[in-house]
Amino acid sequence: MSEPVRVIGADELVEADPTYGMLRSRAFEVAGLWSGQVVTAPGAVSGWHHHDSNVSSLYVVRGVLRLECEGVEGHVEARAGDYIHVPAFTVHRxxxxxxxxxxxxxxxxxxxxxxxxxxxAPPPHD
Structure with a gap:
């Protein structure tokens, strides 16, 4: 075994890849894999973004996470216990x-x- 198994504690997460309206934290990144978490504040709406050629999988641990995709009417909503699959190059918020x-x-x-x-820029307030 070339690398030891390790635990990354919650206090070791590093703020990463900022998009307004959400807080992403990276646990680790190795060739071909990025792992971490995202916290979205109550009532927050993030900026539009995509993840280049990366495929993303999200597991909702707590609360509700709503995703809208550019050019698609409506949204999907995931609750605690649900997974979300976001294909590469998908512009979403x-x-x-x-x-x-x-x-x-x-x-x-x-x-x-x-x-x-x-x-x-953040979305305008009504």
Missing amino acids: ESNPTSEPSVAVIARAGTGVPTINVDT
Whole structure:
């Protein structure tokens, strides 16, 4: 065995790949795999972004995570215990329609840039 098995504690997560409206934290990254979590505050809506040639899998640990995809009407909504599959190059944004934070674990497979933000400004408030 070339590398030891290790545990990455919650206090060892590193803020990574910023997109406004959400907080991503990386547990580890190796060739072809990025792993971490995302926390979305109550009522938050993220910026539009995609994950380049990476395929993403999210497991919702707590709360509700809503995803909208560019050019597609409507949204999908995942609750604690659900998985979300986001294909490579899919432009999307996440939101949390509840009054509690949502937390999801992310596993991203591929070799592209982990996150590419499409817009740079927060959405206007109504």
